[in-house]
Amino acid sequence: MSQTHAAPPSPLRRAWLKWRFHLNALLILVPLGFMPQYFKDVAFFRGESGLGKHLVGEVQVGPWSLTLADFRNLPPEFEGDEGYLTTFKAALCSACIEPIKATFLRVGEPASLLDAGVALAGSPYGQTAEVPIPDTAKADDDLWITMEGWDGSVHSAHLPLRQAAPATAAWLERMMPRTSVGAD
Numbered sequence: 001m002s003q004t005h006a007a008p009p010s011p012l013r014r015a016w017l018k019w020r021f022h023l024n025a026l027l028i029l030v031p032l033g034f035m036p037q038y039f040k041d042v043a044f045f046r047g048e049s050g051l052g053k054h055l056v057g058e059v060q061v062g063p064w065s066l067t068l069a070d071f072r073n074l075p076p077e078f079e080g081d082e083g084y085l086t087t088f089k090a091a092l093c094s095a096c097i098e099p100i101k102a103t104f105l106r107v108g109e110p111a112s113l114l115d116a117g118v119a120l121a122g123s124p125y126g127q128t129a130e131v132p133i134p135d136t137a138k139a140d141d142d143l144w145i146t147m148e149g150w151d152g153s154v155h156s157a158h159l160p161l162r163q164a165a166p167a168t169a170a171w172l173e174r175m176m177p178r179t180s181v182g183a184d
Contacts, residue, residue, distance in 0.1 A: 047089070047125070047126040050069070051067060051068075051069035051071075051089040051090070051091060051126065052069030052070050052071040052072065052073070052087075052088070052089045053069070053070065053071065053072055053073035053074075054069060054070035054073040054165070054166065054167075055067075055068075055069045056068040056069055056070065056159070056163060056164050058093075059145060059157055059159060060157060061145050061146075061147045061155050061156065061157040062147065062153070062155025062156075062157070063155070064092070064093065064096040064099070064100060064147055064149075064155065065092075065093045065096065066090045066091060066092050066093065066096070066103065066145070066147075067090065067091045067093075068088060068089075068090050068145070068164065069088065069089050069090070070086070070087075070088060070164060070165045070166075070167070070168070071087035071088060071089050071128070072086075072087060073165075073166070073167050074167050075167050075168060075170070075171035076133050076168055076171060079130075082130075082132060083132050083133065083134075083135070084132065084133040085130040085131065085132055085133070086130070086131055086133060086165055086168045087128065087129070087130050087131070088105055088120075088128070088129050088131060088143075088164070088165070089126060089127065089128050090103065090105075090120055090126075090127050090129075091124070091125050091126055091127070092124045092125075092127070096124075097124045098150075099149050099150060099151070100124075100147055100148070100149055100150070101148045101149055101150045102119050102120075102147070102148045103119065103120045103127065103145065103146070103147050103148075104116035104117040104118060104119055104120070104129075104144075104145070104146040104147075104148075105117050105118055105120065105129045105131045105143060105144070105145060105146075106118065106131065106143070106144045106146070107131060107132070107133055107134060107137050107141055107142075107143055107144075107161060108134060108136075108137065108141055108142070108144070109142070109144055109158070110144055110146060110156070113146070113148065113154055116144075116146040116148075117129075117131065117144065117146065118130065118131050118132070131143075133168065133172070137161075137172055138172060138176065139161065139162065139169040139170070139172040139173045139176070140160070140161070140162075141161050141172075142158040142159060142160055142161060143158060143159055143160075143161050143164040143165070144156060144157075144158045145157050145158065145159075
């Protein structure tokens with residue numbers, strides 16, 4: 001009878017057999033280093049650490065009020081066909097939840113209720129809206145807040161974009177075409 005001998009394992013195979021436990025342990029430990037930032041982000045997106053990065057404060061809109069915040073306090077993001085969008089979050093006052101049907105945000109004065117802007121969506125305690133920045137917007141424009149009640153009443157308020165979203169206003173100043181006085 002002939003005897004066959006197994007070939008000795010290659011150096012790569014020996015290294016794998018020796019270090020595989022340590023490499024698998026590393027695969028478990030590396031993600032743990034990212035967990036604190038993950039939990040911080042989860043708390044932020046759930047609203048547990050506030051409405052947003054830049055809290056505007058309480059805004060009175062007719063008989064109702066809401067707390068408004070610029071969600072990220074960053075320049076607007078380009079979203080393809082939608083154009084540039086900036087995100088706001090709002091929380092309605094506890095007495096305002098029942099009588100309010102919808103809340104809208106818009107950069108620039110709305111011409112009518114049909115043009116009131118983007119509707120806030122979500123829980124009354126943490127509604128979100130991605131507001132488009134018009135091509136004609138200037139840093140001195142206002143953010144308009146329109147609220148419609150179940151009784152049909154409509155109330156509006158506005159605040160300077162510099163106060164509501166300072167990063168967006170700064171971005172608009174940089175993006176505005178530079179024109180000199182008296183130029184044709």
